[in-house]
Amino acid sequence: MQIQVVQGAIQEVPADAIIVNLxxxxxPGGAAHAVDASLGGAVRELIAAGDFTGKAGQIAVLYPRGxxxxxxxxLVGLGPQADFTLDxxxxxxxxxxxxxxxxxxxxxxxxxxxxxxxxxxxxxxxxAIAEGSLLALYTYHGLRTAPPPEAxxxxxxxxxxxAQDERAAxxxxxxxxxxxxxxxxxxxxxxxxxxxxxxxxxxxxxxxxxxVGLKAEVLxxxxxxxxxxxxxxxxxxxxxxxxxxxxxxxxxxxxxGAPIVLVGKGVTFDTGGYSLKSFExxxxxxxxxxxxxAVIGAMSAIARLNLPLPVVGLVPAADNMISGHAxxxxxxxxxxxGVTIEIISTDAEGRLLLAxxxxxxARYQPAAVVDIATLTGSCVIALGxxxxxxxxxxxxxxxxxxxxxxxxxxxxLWPLPLxxxxxxxxxxxxxxxxxxxxxxxxxxxxxxxxxRFTSYPWAHIDMAGMNLDTPDNPxxxxxxxxxxxxxxxxxxxxxxxxxxxx
Numbered sequence: 001m002q003i004q005v006v007q008g009a010i011q012e013v014p015a016d017a018i019i020v021n022l023x024x025x026x027x028p029g030g031a032a033h034a035v036d037a038s039l040g041g042a043v044r045e046l047i048a049a050g051d052f053t054g055k056a057g058q059i060a061v062l063y064p065r066g067x068x069x070x071x072x073x074x075l076v077g078l079g080p081q082a083d084f085t086l087d088x089x090x091x092x093x094x095x096x097x098x099x100x101x102x103x104x105x106x107x108x109x110x111x112x113x114x115x116x117x118x119x120x121x122x123x124x125x126x127x128a129i130a131e132g133s134l135l136a137l138y139t140y141h142g143l144r145t146a147p148p149p150e151a152x153x154x155x156x157x158x159x160x161x162x163a164q165d166e167r168a169a170x171x172x173x174x175x176x177x178x179x180x181x182x183x184x185x186x187x188x189x190x191x192x193x194x195x196x197x198x199x200x201x202x203x204x205x206x207x208x209x210x211x212v213g214l215k216a217e218v219l220x221x222x223x224x225x226x227x228x229x230x231x232x233x234x235x236x237x238x239x240x241x242x243x244x245x246x247x248x249x250x251x252x253x254x255x256x257g258a259p260i261v262l263v264g265k266g267v268t269f270d271t272g273g274y275s276l277k278s279f280e281x282x283x284x285x286x287x288x289x290x291x292x293x294a295v296i297g298a299m300s301a302i303a304r305l306n307l308p309l310p311v312v313g314l315v316p317a318a319d320n321m322i323s324g325h326a327x328x329x330x331x332x333x334x335x336x337x338g339v340t341i342e343i344i345s346t347d348a349e350g351r352l353l354l355a356x357x358x359x360x361x362a363r364y365q366p367a368a369v370v371d372i373a374t375l376t377g378s379c380v381i382a383l384g385x386x387x388x389x390x391x392x393x394x395x396x397x398x399x400x401x402x403x404x405x406x407x408x409x410x411x412x413l414w415p416l417p418l419x420x421x422x423x424x425x426x427x428x429x430x431x432x433x434x435x436x437x438x439x440x441x442x443x444x445x446x447x448x449x450x451x452r453f454t455s456y457p458w459a460h461i462d463m464a465g466m467n468l469d470t471p472d473n474p475x476x477x478x479x480x481x482x483x484x485x486x487x488x489x490x491x492x493x494x495x496x497x498x499x500x501x502x
Contacts, residue, residue, distance in 0.1 A: 001097075001133070001134065001137060001151070001153055001154060001155065001156055002154065002155045002156070003130050003133070003134075003155075003156045003157075003158065003172050003175075003176065004155070004156075004157055004158070004172070005126070005157075005158045005160060005168045005169045005172060006109070006157045006158070006159055006160075007159075007160060007161065007162065008159050008161075009031075009034065009159070009161075010031045010034070010035065010109060010110075010111050010159045011031070011034045011035045011038045011068045011070075012068070012069060013069065013070060013109040013157065013159055014069035014070065015069075015070050015071075015105075015107045015108055015109040015157065016070070016071050016072065016100075016103075016105040016106055016107045016108065016153075017061075017070060017071065017072040017073070017074050017100050017103065017105045017107075017108045017109075018035070018068075018070040018072070018073055018074070018108070018109045018110070019073075019074045019076060019093075019096045019097075019100070019108060019109065019110035019111065020032045020035050020073065020074075020075055020076075020110075020111055021075070021076050021077070021078050021092055021111070021113050022043075022047075022052070022054040022075060022076075022077060022078065023054050023077075023078050023079070023080065023081040023084070023117070024053055024054035024055050024056070024077060024078070024079050024080045024081075025053065025054060025080070026054060026081065027044075027047075028043045028044060028047075029116075029117060030111075030116050030117065031111040031116075032075070035068065035073055038064075038067050038068045039062065039064055039067045039068065039073070040067065042062050042067075043062070043073075043075065046060055046062070046075070052075060052077070053077065054077040054078065054079070055077045055079060056077055056078060056079030056083075056088065056091065056092070057076070057077060057079075057091055057092070057095045057474060058076070058077035059074065059075070059076055059077075059095055059096065059099045060074075060075040061073070061074055061075075061099065061103070062075065070109070072103065072105070074096050074099055074100060074108075076092045076095055076096040076113075077092070078092055078113065078114075078118070081117065081118070084114065084118050085410075086114075086120065086124060086128050086408065086410075087128075087409075087410035088113075088114065088118075089113045089114045089118070089120065089125055089128035089129060089132065090128045090129075090131055090132030090135075090410070090475055091132065091473070091474055091475065092113050092132070093110065093113060093128065093129040093131075093132035093133045093136070093475075094132040094133060094135065094136035094473075094474035094475035095136075095474045096108075096110065097132075097133040097136050097137060097153065097156065098136050098137070098474060100152075100153050101137065101152050101153060104152060105152060105153045106152060106153055106154045106155065107153065107154065107155045107157070108153045108155070108156050108157070109156070109157040109158075109159050110129060110156060110157070110158055110159065111158075111159055112125040112126060112129065112158060112159075112160060112168065113125060113128075113129060114128075121167070122160070122165065122167040122168050122171065123167040123168065123170050123171035123174075124171060125168075125171065126158055126167070126168040126169075126170075126171030126172050126175065127171035127172070127174045127175040127178075128171075128175065129158060129171075129172075129175065130158075130171065130172045130174075130175025130176055130179065131175040131178055131179050131475070131487075132474075132475045133156060133475075134175070134176065134179035134183070135179050135182055135183070135475040135476070135483075136474055136475040137151075137153075138182075138183055138186060138477065140186065140187065140190040140477075140480055140481075142190065142191075142192075143192070158172065174305060176304075177300075177301050177304035177305050178301045178305075178486070178487055178490055180300060180301065180304060181297035181298055181299075181300040181301030181304070181483075181486045181487075181490065182297055182301075182483035182486045182487060183297075183483070184204075184208065184293075184296065184297045184300050185290070185293040185294055185296065185297030185481065185483040185485070185486050186293075186477070186480070186481040186482070186483040187481075188201065188204060188289070188292075188293040188296065188297075188481075189286070189287050189289065189290050189293050189467065189468075189480075189481035189483075190480050190481045191286070192286060193268055193269040193285075193286040193319075196268055196286065196289070197241045197268055197319070198236075198241055198242065198243050198244045198266065198268050198317035198318055198319065199241060199242065199244060201244065201246065201266060201268060201289065201292065201296075201315070201317050202218040202244040202246050202317060204296070205218070205246045205248060205296050205315065206218060208248075208296060208299070208300055209248055212300055212303035212304055213303055214248045214249060214250055214299060214303050215248070215249040215250075215251065216246075216247065216248055216249075217247040217249075218244055218245070218246055218247070219244065219245035219246075219247070220242065220244065221233075221236075221242045221243060223245070224243060224245055227336055227356075227360070228334070228336045229245070229316075229335070229336045229356035229360075230333045230334040230335055230336070230356075231333050231334075231335040231336075231341060231352035231353065231355045231356045232245070232316050232318060232352065232353050232355075232356040232357075233333075234327045234331070234333040234343075234352060235267075235273075235318050235320050235327065235349045235352050235353060236318035236319065237325050237326065237327060238273060238319075238320070238321040238322055238323045238325050238326025238327065239318065239319035239320070239321040239323070240321075240323075241268075241319050243316070243317060243318040244266075244316075244317045244318075245314070245315075245316050245317070245357070245360075246266070246292075246296075246313075246314070246315040246316075246317060247312065247313070247314055248295075248296070248299045248312070248313040248314075248315075249310070249311075249312050249313075250299060250302050250303050250307070250310065250311040250312075250313075251310050252306055252307070252308055252309070252310070254308070255308055255309050255310045257309065257310065257367065257498045257499070258310075258364070258365055258366055258367035258498075258499075259309070259310035259311055259312050259364050259366055259367065260309065260310070260311050260312070260366065260367055260368050260369075260370070260493055260496060261311075261312045261313075261314060261361045261364055261366040261368070261369040261370075262295045262298060262299070262311065262312070262313045262314070262369075262370055262371075262372070262489055262493075263295065263313075263314045263315075263316075263354060263357045263358060263361060263369060263370070263371035263372070264289075264291040264292035264293070264294055264295030264296070264313070264314070264315045264371070264372050264373065264485075265288070265289065265291040265292055265315075265316070265350045265353055265354055265371075265372070265373035265374065265375065266289045266291070266292030266315040266316055266317030266318070266353065267285075267288040267289055267317075267318060267319070267320055267349060267350055267353065268286070268288070268289045268317060268318070268319055269285055269286055269288065269319050269320070269321070270282075270285040270288040270319075270320045270347070270349065270350075271285065271320055271321055271322055272320065272346065272347035273320050273321070273322055273326055273327065273346030273347060273349065274322060274326060274327075274328050274329060274346050275329060275345040275346040275347040275348075276322070276347075277347060284468055287374065287467050287468055287481065288320075288350065288374050289317065290374050290463065290467035290468075290481065290484070290485070291350075291371070291372040291373040291374055291375075291461075291463060291485065292315040292316075292317060293481075293483075294372050294463070294483070294484065294485030294486050294488075294489060295313045295314070295315055295372065295485075295489070296313065296315060297483060297485075297486035298313070298485070298486050298489035298490050298493070299311065299313040300486075301486060301487075301490040302490060302493055305490070305494070307493055307494060309493070309496065309498060311493055312361075312364055312366075314357045314360060314361060315357075316353040316354070316356060316357045317353075318349075318353060320346070320347075320349045326346070327343060327346060328343065328346065329343050329344060329345065329346060330342070330343060330344075331343045332430060332431045333352065335352075335355045335356055335359060335453065336356045336359045336360065337359040337362075337453060339355070339432045339433060339452060339453065340431040340432045340433070341355070341431055341432070341433055341434070341435050342428040342430050342431040342433070342434045342435065343435055344434050344435055344436040344438075345435065345436040348435045348436040348446070350373050350374070350375050351373075351375065351435060351446050351449050351450055352435060354371055354373060354450055354453075355449070355450065355452075355453045356453075357371070358371060358450060358453040358454050358458070359453045361456070362454075362455050362456065365456075366456050366457075367456075367457070367496075367498060367499065368395070368398050368456070368457045368458070368459070368496075369454065369456055369457070369458045369459070370398075370402065370458075370459045370460075370461065370489065370492065371450065371458075371459075371460050371461065372389075372460075372461040372463055372485050372489070373460075373461070373462060373463065373464075374462075374463055374464045374467050375443075375446050375460075375462045375463075375464055376442045376443045376446050376462055376464055377442070377464060378439065378441070378442030378443040378444075378446075379443040379462040379464045379465065380464050380465035382416070382443055383414055383465070384465070385465040386465065386466065386469070386470050386471065387412065387465070388412035388413060388414045388466075389411075389412065389413050389414070389461050389462055389463040389464075389465075389466050389484070389485075390413075390414060390416045390443055390447075390461070390462040391403070391413040391414060391415045391416060391459060391460070391461055391462075392415075392416055392417075392418055392444075392447040392451075392459065392460040392462075393415070393457075393458065393459040393460070394418070394451065394454065394457060394458050394459075395457035395458065395459070397457075398457045398458070398459050399415060399459060401492055401495060401496060402459055402461075402488075402492055403415070404491075404492075404495060405488050405489075405491035405492035405495060406488060408491045408495075409487040409488050409491050411466075411484055411485065411487055411488040413461065413488070416443065416444065416447070417444070418444070418447060418448060418451060419444060421441075422437065422441060422444040422445045422447070422448035423448050425437030425438065425441060425445045425448070426445050426448060426449055432452075433449060433452055434449075435449065437449075443462055446462070447460050447462070461485070461488075463484055463485055466482065466484040466485075467481065467482055467484055468480065468481060468482060469482075470482050
């Protein structure tokens with residue numbers, strides 16, 4: 001869908017549908033008042049009849065019958081004004097554009113939700129509308145042989161009073177860049193595992209880099225062996241598909257200082273290995289690379305936004321399979337930093353990939369490193385499915401920056417502790433460390449394991465439970481990949497203040 005900013009009054013736009021809003025319990029004001037006046041009080045009549053209250057996400061459709069040039073008016077509720085946030089804009093824009101698609105609308109026009117009574121900056125409101133609208137229209141057609149449905153609406157106009165005001169256009173461009181990154185991540189996670197292999201994931205990252213101006217390097221098995229990444233290689237050895245180690249770099253002209261490094265788990269299919277998953281738990285394991293997809297999607301958005309600081313994305317990619325070559329419980333692997341690891345569970349494989357990647361990140365002398373992974377079922381038990389990701393950090397400023405990004409994007413995080421008892425739970429009698437401390441406290445012991453491979457300000461995001469099937473968010477698919485983490489990581493990088501910056 002093409003989004004553009006146009007000058008005018010919404011009630012004068014000759015679109016297939018115009019979109020206006022109303023806070024819950026409020027009288028029509030601003031654009032809604034203008035439309036209501038043009039329609040002889042039709043909006044007030046709807047409210048008086050109790051058919052529209054302004055509840056968040058509520059939709060009503062009015063037919064002007066010549067009262068205004070538009071063929072339809074889509075009225076969307078914003079909820080209580082006291083609870084209004086930037087995410088209210090995303091959700092309202094998403095609900096309205098989905099209804100427009102259902103109505104077969106080709107050309108829609110919208111006011112800037114929240115830029116008036118909502119108190120939002122014009123650029124922020126425009127970005128949220130673009131983001132929410134584009135993400136709400138996402139579909140994955142996959143390998144179905146029937147032709148895909150027509151992509152509607154084709155065009156969305158954001159109507160403002162001053163066409164010379166560049167802020168709305170800048171917001172639209174930012175929203176488009178972020179939405180493109182999320183859509184890429186969703187596409188990667190939604191692909192079947194026979195297509196999205198470690199090799200194919202690396203090829204997708206290289207294609208992205210060529211398209212948006214990132215530097216890409218893909219380490220193949222021999223290069224990974226030369227780096228002595230024994231943890232990654234141990235997981236990969238059971239698969240006939242070789243591993244890959246993906247490196248994406250954003251180095252804008254003039255950028256100086258230590259980079260931020262983003263690390264994403266790229267297990268493209270996880271059987272659990274010899275610690276075999278149940279039939280029910282294996283059914284969604286093509287999505288175990290959602291952390292890696294989030295990093296690739298975030299690097300896409302960072303490049304498109306041309307953020308003025310260096311950022312590196314690392315994605316270790318492998319399948320966790322069963323074969324005569326697969327690693328087994330009680331084996332000992334040696335990571336690239338020399339740490340020896342006793343294997344307790346071959347289903348605790350993601351942390352092994354991340355271990356070598358986190359050790360590799362040290363060569364960049366990073367300002368901060370953030371890893372993101374669908375790591376533990378324990379995190380889902382702790383925080384709930386579709387609610388929040390767990391956040392561990394060795395640095396308070398880094399933790400706070402990520403929490404601010406979570407507030408801005410509504411990709412929720414909840415801080416969790418790194419208690420010393422977690423370190424004790426993964427002590428080994430035959431190696432430096434065990435890869436699992438057991439089911440009890442599993443989210444904490446997994447973070448304690450990863451901490452052993454860090455030597456810089458570090459944060460770990462356990463996004464298990466956030467990667468698939470969100471039931472009640474109009475801009476996130478109810479079935480399939482959510483793209484969680486792309487917007488969060490992008491907002492984190494956008495808000496990062498390098499050391500010494502004013």
